[in-house]
Structures are given as structure tokens and as C-alpha cells.
Amino acid sequence: xxxxxxxxxxxxxxxxxxxxxxxxxxxxxxxxxxxxxxxxxxxxxxxxxxxxxxxxxxxxxxxxxxxxxxxxxxxxxxxxxxxxxxxxxxxxxxxxxxxxxxxxxxxxxxxxxxxxxxxxxxxxxxxxxxxxxxxxxxxxxxxxxxxxxxxxxxxxxxxxxxxxxxxxxxxxxxxxxxxxxxxxxxxxxxxxxxxxxxxxxxxxxxxxxxxxxxxxxxxxxxxxxxxxxxxxxxxxxxxxxxxxxxxxxxxxxxxxxxxxxxxxxxxxxxxxxxxxxxxxxxxxxxxxxxxxxxxxxxxxxxxxxxxxxxxxxxxxxxxxxxxxxxxxxxxxxxxxxxxxxxxxxxxxxxxxxxxxxxxxxxxxxxxxxxxxxxx
Amino acid sequence: xxxxxxxxxxxxxxxxxxxxxxxxxxxxxxxxxxxxxxxxxxxxxxxxxxxxxxxxxxxxxxxxxxxxxxxxxxxxxxxxxxxxxxxxxxxxxxxxxxxxxxxxxxxxxxxxxxxxxxxxxxxxxxxxxxxxxxxxxxxxxxxxxxxxxxxxxxxxxxxxxxxxxxxxxxxxxxxxxxxxxxxxxxxxxxxxxxxxxxxxxxxxxxxxxxxxxxxxxxxxxxxxxxxxxxxxxxxxxxxxxxxxxxxxxxxxxxxxxxxxxxxxxxxxxxxxxxxxxxxxxxxxxxxxxxxxxxxxxxxxxxxxxxxxxxxxxxxxxxxxxxxxxxxxxxxxxxxxxxxxxxxxxxxxxxxxxxxxxxxxxxxxxxxxxxxxxxx
Numbered sequence: 001x002x003x004x005x006x007x008x009x010x011x012x013x014x015x016x017x018x019x020x021x022x023x024x025x026x027x028x029x030x031x032x033x034x035x036x037x038x039x040x041x042x043x044x045x046x047x048x049x050x051x052x053x054x055x056x057x058x059x060x061x062x063x064x065x066x067x068x069x070x071x072x073x074x075x076x077x078x079x080x081x082x083x084x085x086x087x088x089x090x091x092x093x094x095x096x097x098x099x100x101x102x103x104x105x106x107x108x109x110x111x112x113x114x115x116x117x118x119x120x121x122x123x124x125x126x127x128x129x130x131x132x133x134x135x136x137x138x139x140x141x142x143x144x145x146x147x148x149x150x151x152x153x154x155x156x157x158x159x160x161x162x163x164x165x166x167x168x169x170x171x172x173x174x175x176x177x178x179x180x181x182x183x184x185x186x187x188x189x190x191x192x193x194x195x196x197x198x199x200x201x202x203x204x205x206x207x208x209x210x211x212x213x214x215x216x217x218x219x220x221x222x223x224x225x226x227x228x229x230x231x232x233x234x235x236x237x238x239x240x241x242x243x244x245x246x247x248x249x250x251x252x253x254x255x256x257x258x259x260x261x262x263x264x265x266x267x268x269x270x271x272x273x274x275x276x277x278x279x280x281x282x283x284x285x286x287x288x289x290x291x292x293x294x295x296x297x298x299x300x301x302x303x304x305x306x307x308x309x310x311x312x313x314x315x316x317x318x319x320x321x322x323x324x325x326x327x328x329x330x331x332x333x334x335x336x337x338x339x340x341x342x343x344x345x346x347x348x349x350x351x352x353x354x355x356x357x358x359x360x361x362x363x364x365x366x367x368x369x370x371x372x373x374x375x
Numbered sequence: 376x377x378x379x380x381x382x383x384x385x386x387x388x389x390x391x392x393x394x395x396x397x398x399x400x401x402x403x404x405x406x407x408x409x410x411x412x413x414x415x416x417x418x419x420x421x422x423x424x425x426x427x428x429x430x431x432x433x434x435x436x437x438x439x440x441x442x443x444x445x446x447x448x449x450x451x452x453x454x455x456x457x458x459x460x461x462x463x464x465x466x467x468x469x470x471x472x473x474x475x476x477x478x479x480x481x482x483x484x485x486x487x488x489x490x491x492x493x494x495x496x497x498x499x500x501x502x503x504x505x506x507x508x509x510x511x512x513x514x515x516x517x518x519x520x521x522x523x524x525x526x527x528x529x530x531x532x533x534x535x536x537x538x539x540x541x542x543x544x545x546x547x548x549x550x551x552x553x554x555x556x557x558x559x560x561x562x563x564x565x566x567x568x569x570x571x572x573x574x575x576x577x578x579x580x581x582x583x584x585x586x587x588x589x590x591x592x593x594x595x596x597x598x599x600x601x602x603x604x605x606x607x608x609x610x611x612x613x614x615x616x617x618x619x620x621x622x623x624x625x626x627x628x629x630x631x632x633x634x635x636x637x638x639x640x641x642x643x644x645x646x647x648x649x650x651x652x653x654x655x656x657x658x659x660x661x662x663x664x665x666x667x668x669x670x671x672x673x674x675x676x677x678x679x680x681x682x683x684x685x686x687x688x689x690x691x692x693x694x695x696x697x698x699x700x701x702x703x704x705x706x707x708x709x710x711x712x713x714x715x716x717x718x719x720x721x722x723x724x725x726x727x728x729x730x731x732x733x734x735x736x737x738x739x740x741x742x743x744x745x746x747x748x749x750x
Contacts, residue, residue: 031706031707031708031709032706217715219623220597220699220707220708221623222595222597222621222622222623223621225707225708228699228700228707228708228712229707229708232708232709232712233709236709236712241713242712242713243712243713243714243715244699244700244708244712244713244714244715245699245714245715245716246597246598246622246654246655246699246716247597247621247622247623248594248596248597248622248623248654248655248658249654249655249715249716249717249720250658251655251657251658251659251661251720252654252657252658252691252717252720252721253715255657255720255721279621279623279624279627280621280623280624280626282626282627282630283623283625283626283627283658283662284626286626286661286662286665287658287661287662289665290661290664290665316627324595324603324619324620324621325603325619327702327703327705328702328703328704328705329703330702330703331406331407332406332595332600332603332604333406333595333600333603333604333607333619334406334607334608334611337603337607337611337617337618337619338616338617338618338619339618339619339620340592340618340619340620340624340628341620341621341624342624342627345624345626345627345630346627346630
């Protein structure tokens with residue numbers, strides 16, 4: 001396990017497994033404080049997921065896989081001499097502990113799975129990762145040591161595969177970014193939401209690594225301000241020129257001629273290319289179209305849901321009014337005010353210039369083209 | 376002085392002159408607390424304007440006029456028996472004070488003017504009102520008592536004329552609002568920004584008074600949240616159904632089919648109908664157009680600036696980055712982040728279905744039609 005050192009320098013340490021512990025960058029403290037938390041128990045990790053210290057679908061999946069690995073690390077350590085057994089980059093240490101039975105390993109895994117599954121019950125990637133880890137364990141040989149190794153390899157593989165996907169998205173999309181461009185993005189589709197490199201921001205990072213110099217504009221993204229808190233922080237970490245704006249200032253910025261491309265992530269893309277993403281995305285797409293500015297969506301192939309025919313079929317989650325009626329301890333609207341607070345909106349495929357995925361780019365997306373790439 | 380009682384019930388007590396004192400509704404405490412402040416000195420009033428306890432161009436103009444009247448009230452009271460001399464609704468009390476000279480009155484007016492002029496140096500209505508009060512005093516007869524009466528009448532006239540304009544806007548615009556409609560508004564173009572009835576909200580209030588029943592949706596209006604803090608509060612006061620949303624949710628709401636009209640105020644309208652208004656307005660206009668939803672601007676005739684040919688000539692004020700990078704005492708973006716924070720944007724005339732003014736309605740506004748109404 002462990003990828004090349006160059007690549008490691010490019011990623012945000014969102015979630016990782018280091019010397020027998022899960023490490024997460026605590027996103028509840030960003031942007032004011034940059035704190036890496038070493039997490040030594042499944043309970044602690046479940047708590048971190050629950051309080052959004054780690055968030056974003058791919059990042060939650062990886063954290064869950066590492067949570068299951070952590071349960072095994074702790075089982076082994078109870079019998080060992082205090083050293084660690086697993087580390088993503090350094091690999092797997094010697095496991096010579098005859099006292100540990102395969103049954104004990106499976107029992108720990110099962111407990112960990114139950115605890116982690118209760119953290120964010122609607123997070124699809126969480127269950128995908130827990131299921132994948134469970135399947136690997138079920139298919140593993142009966143020997144306890146071999147079983148532990150399978151578990152570790154599966155967790156690291158989940159992380160590495162996600163990273164690989166994100167690097168591919170970056171490679172596939174960077175051709176749309178040119179020197180001197182102004183690029184607008186919305187919400188946080190970056191390393192903090194993923195394995196460490198991002199989706200929409202992966203495209204921006206890759207273009208930057210290729211030596212292109214351009215300006216990024218980040219919508220603050222009400223109500224939870226992921227753009228202001230996370231995207232700006234990430235881009236600054238990468239040394240990329242970034243300017244923050246209120247969501248409602250995007251039209252004025254686009255009208256001023258300073259934006260040459262809009263690029264966003266996606267929560268779900270259906271058969272015909274209609275795309276669900278953070279609230280605010282579809283308005284941006286309409287305004288980009290009015291000014292003939294290309295509008296790109298960047299997402300892993302796993303975001304496609306070809307069971308749905310069009311965006312009209314995507315259920316839209318309405319979130320709590322308190323996200324809009326107050327900030328911190330300040331009430332910003334009269335008590336009891338009615339609120340319209342959908343978590344995301346649907347951008348029609350016809351407003352999307354291209355969807356950038358790890359499998360390739362779909363220009364002017366439609367059902368036929370998506371079916372072709374689905375293979 | 377004093378208009379009919381029915382009308383008085385319809386207005387927000389934004390600013391008034393009551394029994395020898397200026398009264399303002401302290402907008403810094405809304406929506407949590409509704410506090411009417413009695414202001415007894417020009418210094419206190421200047422302070423209230425400076426800290427935005429009273430804000431909005433027409434409201435500031437009226438407050439300034441009342442500030443000059445307050446300086447005279449206090450001069451007379453220094454010689455009197457403790458009673459008040461001026462009240463907008465009750466009228467002017469007997470002024471029989473031979474000790475007060477016209478020179479002393481003019482000297483007080485001049486001091487008050489200087490102090491008030493320093494509060495919001497870029498506020499056009501502030502200077503318009505101070506100049507009008509000064510001109511009235513200059514043209515007044517030499518007798519001290521007559522001079523005081525002229526001053527009072529001019530201040531009350533400024534307030535009443537503004538109110539009359541706002542009621543006319545409401546009357547002229549209410550025909551665009553029908554039973555069962557969904558109406559979207561942005562920022563606060565209501566009684567809190569004006570003499571008490573509003574511009575865009577005057578149209579809504581008038582339609583409601585005519586017995587029409589409809590739903591209003593209010594953009595929160597980042598960064599200063601005038602929609603959440605003020606518009607929602609005002610509409611609730613008037614008993615109108617209102618739902619709050621983040622600015623970036625407007626496109627999703629319009630796409631859902633729930634909005635039949637958008638109505639906003641204006642900061643400046645130029646010869647060809649291009650309109651400067653709160654940041655976020657032009658994006659809303661583009662989205663309304665994409666969904667064929669009518670887009671109305673409501674503003675007093677004084678908002679027109681026919682010295683400029685098109686919106687491109689309107690200077691756009693950039694405001695402080697701290698409005699976007701933090702809230703209350705919480706930093707929401709990394710320290711030192713670059714920010715794009717224009718106070719308003721320009722909506723091209725071709726996106727405006729009609730401009731509703733006190734002089735009449737200009738449908739599909741253009742230079743010719745605006746010139747005709749300029750008469």
C-alpha cells in the first residue's frame with residue numbers, strides 16, 4: 001500500500017489511517033483552526049462523523065472503512081506489546097498473535113459496523129463502504145491473521161481507489177481550464193469532502209499543477225457556508241488565487257466578464273444528465289447560460305444513478321429552518337418564521353456544457369451519451 | 376398637518392415627530408426586539424443615523440428634516456414652560472416667545488445641518504432633505520415665530536409627500552398582484568426603509584388591503600440579511616403570509632412553479648431603464664426571464680437619474696470584506712481572504728417587465744417611455 005510521494009503532497013489530510021489510528025482534519029474548527037485529531041476508538045470516530053468533523057460522501061465512506069479497521073487494530077493491540085499494526089503509507093506490521101481468533105475479529109467487525117451505521121443513516125457512501133468491508137471479511141480465509149490483512153487491504157484500497165478516481169477527474173477536466181481564466185465554483189467539491197483531492201476542485205488543482213495560472217471565485221454557499229469555510233481554505237492551501245463572494249453576487253460577477261467557466265460537483269446525476277447538487281447550482285447554470293459561460297459538472301462515476309430517468313424524480317431533502325433563521329447564537333429572522341430550505345436543486349442537462357468523470361468527459365450530456373459511457 | 380387615521384394604521388413607525396421629539400423604530404434591534412426610541416437632541420439623532428438605527432434613503436431624508444426641526448423645538452423649549460411645540464399629527468402649538476430671535480433660529484438650524492450632514496456622507500436623500508429645509512428657512516419671513524412655523528411645515532411636508540408617493544406606488548402596482556399568487560422579493564423595499572409604507576412592499580401591502588390573498592417569499596439578502604431581519608418582520612406585522620429563503624434557493628423556488636411575480640425596489644434607474652438595486656437583483660431577473668416570470672421594479676420617481684444613459688455608467692460601491700468573512704463574532708472565512716462584495720448590481724431594462732412609480736407604470740421600459748413620463 002502507499003502511493004507515490006508526489007501525489008501525497010497534493011492531497012488534503014481529510015481522513016487517513018496512520019500508525020494504528022484514524023486521523024481526521026477536524027472540519028468543525030476550520031477555517032479558524034487547523035487541527036488533526038488522532039482517533040483511537042470506533043466510538044470516538046462515530047462521534048466525529050456525527051458532529052461533521054469529517055463530512056462529504058466519499059470522505060465519510062473512507063472514514064467508515066477505517067473505523068472497521070480500527071476495531072481490528074484495537075483488538076490486536078489488546079494482545080500485543082503496544083506497537084501499531086496498520087498504516088496506510090507504511091503498510092502492515094507483523095501480526096504474530098496466536099491468541100486472536102478469527103471469530104473474535106469477526107465479532108469486533110460486526111460491532112464496529114453497527115456503531116458506524118448509526119452515525120449518518122442517509123449517507124449512501126457510508127453503507128457502501130461498510131458493506132464492502134463486510135463482504136471482504138466474509139470472503140476472507142478462516143485464519144485470523146490473514147483475515148486481519150484482508151480487512152486492512154480493503155480499507156486502504158477504498159481510500160486509494162477514491163484518490164485514483166479524483167486524480168482521473170482532475171486529469172480529464174484540466175483541459176477546460178486555461179491561463180488567465182476566471183473560474184467560479186459553488187459549495188465545497190474539494191479534498192475536504194473526499195479522499196483528499198476533490199472533484200470540481202480536482203480539475204482546478206490539476207490545471208494549477210500543470211502550471212496554468214488563473215483566478216478562482218468561490219460562492220460562500222448559504223446556509224452552511226461550505227464555500228467560505230472550506231473551499232477558500234483549501235484553495236489557499238494549494239496556493240491558488242481565490243476570491244470569496246456572496247452567492248447572490250455571482251450574477252454581477254459573471255455579467256462583469258470576469259468568469260470564463262463555472263465548475264461544480266454533483267450529489268446525483270440521473271440517466272439524462274440532469275444533476276442534483278448543492279442549492280444554488282441551478283441558478284448559477286441559468287445565469288452562466290445567459291452570458292454564454294461554459295458550465296461544468298465534475299463527479300465520480302459512482303454519482304450516476306441511472307435508475308432515474310430525469311431530475312424530476314430525484315427526491316429533494318428539506319433541511320431545518322434554523323439553518324436560515326439564525327447564525328451561531330444570533331437570531332436573524334423573527335421566531336417561528338416559515339422557511340424554504342432545500343439542501344440541493346436540480347440543474348437540467350441542457351444547461352451543462354460537460355460532465356467530467358473519472359471514466360471520461362461527456363460533452364452536452366444526454367441519455368444516449370451517458371448510456372454509452374455506462375458500458 | 377396629519378393625514379387620515381386609516382392610512383396611519385398602515386404604516387410602520389420608522390421615523391416620526393411626536394410631541395416635540397423624534398421617534399424612531401430602532402432597526403438594529405430587529406427582529407428580536409421592537410423598540411421605539413424617543414430622541415431628544417440632534418446629537419442623539421446623528422448617532423442613530425450613523426449606527427443604522429434608522430436606514431434606507433427616504434427614511435434618512437425624513438430623519439434629517441426632523442433633526443433640523445428638533446433643533447428648533449429645543450431652542451423654543453429652553454425659553455418655554457416645558458410643553459412641546461411640534462407634532463406631525465397634532466400640529467403646531469402656540470409659539471409666543473418674544474425672547475427667541477430669527478437669528479438664533481437660523482443659527483441653530485445651521486448647527487444642526489452641519490452635524491447631520493456628517494452622518495452618512497454618501498446618502499443623497501440626506502442632503503436633499505437638509506437642502507430643502509435650508510432653502511425653506513432662507514425663503515421664510517424675518518419673524519422668528521413665522522420662521523419656526525415654516526420649518527415645521529416643511530419637515531412635515533417632506534414626510535407626508537414621501538408617504539403620498541409610497542401610497543401612489545402601491546395603488547399603481549397592485550393590479551399586478553392577484554389572488555393565489557406567489558410573489559418573490561429581495562432585500563427590504565418596505566416601510567422600514569422609507570416613510571413607512573415602502574416601494575416594492577407598498578405594492579404588496581396595497582394588494583393585501585384590497586383583499587387579495589397571496590404568498591410572499593423573501594430572499595434573506597446576504598450579506599446584511601435585510602430580507603430576513605426586516606422584510607419578514609414587516610410582512611408579518613401586516614399579517615401577510617411570508618416564507619424566508621436563502622438567496623441561492625430562489626432559482627429552485629422559481630423552477631418549482633411557485634413564483635408568479637418578482638418585485639424589487641431600486642437604488643437608481645437611468646434613462647434607458649437599467650436599474651441599480653441590492654446585489655442579487657440582476658441574477659434574479661435573469662432567472663425570472665428563463666422561467667417567463669414577470670419581473671417588476673417599484674420605485675419613487677426621485678430614483679430616476681436621467682443624467683446617465685445606461686447602467687454601465689452607474690458607479691458600483693464595493694463594501695467591506697468583513698461583511699462576508701464573518702458573522703457577529705465568528706470568522707466564517709480564513710483571515711485576509713480576498714472578497715468581491717459590491718453593494719448592488721445592474722439589471723438591464725430588457726429584463727424588467729414594468730417599472731412601477733408614483734407617476735405611473737412603465738411597461739417594457741426604454742428611453743422613449745421614460746422620457747415621456749419625465750414630461
